[in-house]
Amino acid sequence: MPIYEYQCSACEKVSSFLLLKTSEEVEPYCKHCGSKCVTRILSRISVPKSDEKRIDRLLDPSIFSGLDEEDPASIEKTMKKLGKELGDEFGEGCGDYVKEESS
Ligand SMILES: [Zn+2]
Numbered sequence: 001m002p003i004y005e006y007q008c009s010a011c012e013k014v015s016s017f018l019l020l021k022t023s024e025e026v027e028p029y030c031k032h033c034g035s036k037c038v039t040r041i042l043s044r045i046s047v048p049k050s051d052e053k054r055i056d057r058l059l060d061p062s063i064f065s066g067l068d069e070e071d072p073a074s075i076e077k078t079m080k081k082l083g084k085e086l087g088d089e090f091g092e093g094c095g096d097y098v099k100e101e102s103s
Helices: 049-058 072-086 088-102
Strands: 003-008 014-018 040-043
Touching: none
Parallel strands: none
Antiparallel strands: 003 014, 003 040
């Protein structure tokens, strides 16, 4: 079942619409403020074309060399390396993830 996501241009929040049938038409609206001024956006889990090359680079095994999965400090070091590749936003997310997992 396809999930369509729309971003409200009034409050910038995202509303998701689950379609039961692919032929079904949706009349999108903002579920947060009721505005019909919404823009279809791509699902957040999809990878933008421009990021594919960066992801490829992340799959380079050399980045994970020296990673000890049993050692939280080693994981954090590798995550920081990954964060540098993907940008600060991603790096911070990973840092939080590692902290949660190790506590
Ligand atoms: Zn809204």
